[in-house]
Amino acid sequence: MFNFWKNLSVVKKLYIVVGGMALLIALELGTLVFALTTLSSVRAFVGGEGLWSKAQKNAIHSLTSYIFTKDKTYYDDFHAHMQIPLGDRHARLELMKPHPDIKEVYAGFAQGGIHADDIPGVIRVLQRFGEISYIKAAVTAWTKADNLLDALIKKSEELRLLFSEPSIDQEKVKKILADINRLNAQLTEYETEFSSVLGEGSRWLENLLMVLLILAVATIEGTGLLLTFSFAKNLNRSLLELNHATSEIGKGNLGMTVPVHSRDELGQLAESINKMSHDLDANISKRLLAENANQVKTLFLANMSHEIRTPLGIILGMTEILKDPQVSEEEKRKYLDVIESTGHNLARLINDILDITKVESGHLEVEYEAVQLEGLMQEVDTMMALKAAKAGTALKFNLQDRLRKMEVATDRNRLKQILVNLINNAIKFTHDGQVQVDVGTIGQDIYFEVSDTGIGIPQSMQSSLFQNFFQADTSSTRKYEGTGLGLVLSRKLARSLGGDVVLKRSAPGEGSVFRLTIPQREVDQIPAKETEKLSEESKHFLRGFRVLIVDDSEDNQILIQHHLKKYGVVCDTASDGVQAIQKAQDNPFDVVLMDMQMPQMDGYSATRKLRENGYQKPIVALTAHAMKEDRDRCISVGCNDYLTKPIVSEQLYKTLLELTHSHPGNMVLSKAK
Missing domain, CATH: 3.30.565.10 (Histidine kinase-like ATPase, C-terminal domain)
Structure with a gap:
């Protein structure tokens, strides 16, 4: 649930907070209305009990007056007053049925004198709270009192019959009057019990509704305040963090990151700022590294120029001296020693450079x-x-x-x-x-x-x-x-x-x-x-192999052809990228040896163009640039392998033979089989 809230958008959070507050207010009003209607229903129920009691007392009074006056009017008044408790009894008995007829219930309570607007409330009290002990006890007392009504009506009928006789038996009248008084006392007792229990129930229900209302108000208001406070706090915190981060990034602190607390718009904005900061930092770092690399290479080239020119100057100078016929044999031997020593130093320097290029290009051979x-x-x-x-x-x-x-x-x-x-x-x-x-x-x-x-x-x-x-x-x-x-x-x-x-x-x-x-x-x-070397027999597998040599230097073309032709390789040449593309597409070469630096179109562009045109044969890069980034660049444009200049014949043969195995359709592989 917490993650669900975090990942919601800000707009949806606002909708939820506002909607939640509206819902809570509606619930609060609903609780208040429920409390008021329930209390009103209890009031109506209590009022109905008052009407019942009053009607019962009036009925007893009329019946007593009938005994003493023998006036039938009082007898009729008795029955008129009895209609109220009898109507309530009819409604109660109908409600006790599994499927009561509400119209009959309405009619009964209306007969009982309850106002039409109060009848639904009385019905709700009896239906909703009928199992509550207070209401249940009140209904029990009501039921007992209702059972005495039949006995009271029976006594009224006995009196009517007794008074209709020519001679009235006063002893019987006295006995009926005593029974009526006894019934009245019992009814009074039940009425008191009903009123007492109903009063306690009313107070209990009132207190219960008040507690529920207070709890509802506290819960609703507390939840609303909590949602509002939490949302406002998180919004304020995120805005402050975003403002601080953008300020720091503006000052150049590209290592600054914004905490991502959620997946909403603020969280997405924080992630975007973090990515922007990271990208800026990476780009600036790459630029600084590139600038530093260029500076270092510039210094290296200047130093290398000095290191190469110095021994070359000595060798050329000593060679010039040796041409002088006046130089003695002893001096010549001395100068030759200097030339030899300087030549060894120059060879060591060049060997170091070549070894670096071999390691960088991955072509260094380790012989255990x-x-x-x-x-x-x-x-x-x-x-x-x-x-x-x-x-x-x-x-x-x-x-x-x-x-x-x-x-x-x-x-x-x-x-x-x-x-x-x-x-x-x-x-x-x-x-x-x-x-x-x-x-x-x-x-x-x-x-x-x-x-x-x-x-x-x-x-x-x-x-x-x-x-x-x-x-x-x-x-x-x-x-x-x-x-x-x-x-x-x-x-x-x-x-x-x-x-x-x-x-x-x-x-x-x-x-x-x-x-x-x-x-x-x-x-x-x-x-x-690691110790195996190419055998002469394996090199002869290259016989009939077709190679296109692309190089703007005729000397390099001649050198590579010399290495290949002695093992029967068929060679053709091209001097730039344009010629290379034309010849490669028009002839069935097995491999293209592509120089990467040429006039008109370089090897990078030519290789890329061939691959775009669907050329599938192997292309091997030839370049004097031997750093790892140079190799990666050649591979990225579509070259299958990479050879550094000056070309080492053994490495050239090995590369060609390896390419035959990676391209089964080549003629050399079929010969090897």
Whole structure:
């Protein structure tokens, strides 16, 4: 019931409150009318009893006068007076029947001298309250008195006969007079009993009706006031809450919500305001995130430009020097070493970028193998010892004895890559200090803690360490080089292995501790699927496969065709989206390789247009944009899969073979069968 009231509209609540008040007032008036009519009926009943008693006394008086005067007029008066109690008796006896004749009842009470307007009230009293003890006792006394009327009439007949004789027996007259007096005394007794009981009943009924009337008035008025007060209170509370919420939202407090107390118009308005606040907050948050992402990417590109141009400048400069015939052999070897070292740094930078794109696009391959922890640590030590020595930093490895001969199933190269990244960072930010690598177990995981005594990381920067492209120092005078990809890549690689990389603790001037965890997976648990590679035989299933290569770069077209044609794939090319749509619809290609950035019409528009035209064949996106949002955008316009540039041949073959299994009508699958 409470929920029903809450969910009613405000208008319906008003109707109910006003209608309820009107109904309650009507009930109150009805109760009052009932009380008045009932009391009036009791009054009429009491009045009827008075007429009965008066008529009976007059009848006795007339009969007595008849005895002493022998005047027949008094005898006739006796019978005239007796008509009143006899009429009441006739009405009473008719009412006692299961199905009384109301006309007969009316006639009886009218004979009894009761006013016509009072007769319905007397009938209601006898019918409605006939079983009440007071009325029942009064009716019993009335019945007893009525039974004596016949005896009184009989005595009058005896007198009439006695007085009609020539000689009157005075003894008989005296005896009849004594009987009449005795009957009169009994009638008086019954009349007194009737009046007394009826008086008590009248007072009881009056008190009962008064109590009922008071209770009805109190209930009706209380209910009305409660409904009015409750409705007004809830309305006022909701309006104040709505006003406060809109004021706070106007001030920019978008986290403000309005309590929803009901499902009426006010509750719906509160929900609408809450939704508006949430949508505004979400939209503003998205805008801020987008602005922040753009800013971070801009900073990253500027930094990347510096990081790439610097080694390229060194390589080009050293190459120019090597062309000088006056450079000695010793100097040439020195410059070649510089070129080689710089080339390795540039390759590492590009590899990091490629790894990030692979992780973001979901194409990172994890190759599980048995890895001995002690051997891996020795290998990493050998790789990083020279750099640590150049920085004047002591590099130490602590491996728990029970782990020295342990073998775990993981990707050796990816694990080594993460450790090298973490140690390289630690060495870069530590001079004349110490970097220590501790290896142990925690629960079901193996941990690698890389701690240093370097410059540390401010608290305000720690929450952003693992964001894409983040660097603590983005100024033009920054002391430490780097792309800001190392920690991001390390965490993504660790999670692809089932573990994680976290900053355990750090403080400015006190160094940092990073923890890498990987699952302690047994060697016999190496998943077969993760270690399987494409066989040469499976690649030959591509023979006869028809592929449309859509790319505005002829070099890319030539490169992709080179990879595909050696396994018998039939290739065709298109240079923009318009050509791609035409050729795809006119020729039975099995797959379309769609570059997403092209002149005239890009790959997004071309893919969307093909799908709108009902094209059902697989479309694979080709793009150098390799973030997750780029992949999602390609899939959203209708691409079945996604490949990043530069194209890796193994991934290309694998994608094409997977698409054959998802599209059974392709020729390659039928050949494979």
